[in-house]
Amino acid sequence: MSSQNDDISSSVLRQMKDGGFDFTRIHPIEFYAVFPDEAAARRAARQFRGESVSAQVCELDDGAWYLELSKVMYATYRGIGAFEEAFEQLVSPFGGEVEGWGVKQERPVA
Numbered sequence: 001m002s003s004q005n006d007d008i009s010s011s012v013l014r015q016m017k018d019g020g021f022d023f024t025r026i027h028p029i030e031f032y033a034v035f036p037d038e039a040a041a042r043r044a045a046r047q048f049r050g051e052s053v054s055a056q057v058c059e060l061d062d063g064a065w066y067l068e069l070s071k072v073m074y075a076t077y078r079g080i081g082a083f084e085e086a087f088e089q090l091v092s093p094f095g096g097e098v099e100g101w102g103v104k105q106e107r108p109v110a
Contacts, residue, residue: 008100009084013077016103021075028070031084032099033091034060040094041065047090067096075103 017023035041038057045055045067052072060066069087073079080101088098 009077009080012102013075013080016075021103023075026072026074027103028072029075029080029083029101029103031069031071031087031101033067033069033087033096034099035065035067035091035094035096037095038065040096041067044091044094044096045069067091 033041033044035044038059041057045057048055048069054070056068056070058066058068071083073083084098084101091098
């Protein structure tokens with residue numbers, strides 16, 4: 001991960017902690033990339049197979065194509081960073097640009 005991505009990931013993880021995120025459980029973490037065309041996005045999506053990974057491709061309003069890859073994992077700085085690096089290495093040859101990552105945080109029921 002680049003140092004800018006390191007800073008962003010650190011900040012997001014800190015905000016998650018402050019918001020009461022449960023780091024003891026595994027969660028689906030979404031990783032995002034944008035591609036110039038559908039074929040490239042679908043070829044990249046096929047690189048990801050396995051029980052803990054799912055991929056979804058959709059078109060954006062500007063004609064670019066979006067890959068959302070969801071991986072079930074613990075939300076750790078090291079784990080997210082390592083997967084984001086592998087993700088970038090696999091999408092780059094297809095013209096993809098990594099757009100970051102995210103996770104849905106459940107709000108406690110009042």
